[in-house]
Amino acid sequence: MFQVLLFAHLREQVGSEKLAIREKQLTVKEFKELMENQYKLPTQGVMIAINEKYATETDIIAEGDTVALIPPVSGG
Structure with a gap:
């Protein structure tokens, strides 16, 4: 198992700041x-x-x- 941290709109979409993934191992491509x-x-x-x-x-x-999922950031 590994922990996933979510930020910005991803956190809002899931409704939580963290997820627990019950896999022993994944490539980043498989994770995506x-x-x-x-x-x-x-x-x-x-x-x-x-x-x-x-x-x-x-x-x-x-x-x-x-693992952290970091969405693109825009600002001005």
Whole structure:
């Protein structure tokens, strides 16, 4: 199991700031597919961080990790 932290509109869409994913291991690509299919979260343009380090689609999320979904930020 690993923990997922949600920010901005993603948090509002799910209705929670955290999710617990009961998988032992996923690639970031597989994780994005899970978020899109199970939680209906758009992941295009969303940065993924594993244990506070930005990740690529081939990086592995392992049991005990903390994953953050960071949506694009706009401002003025």
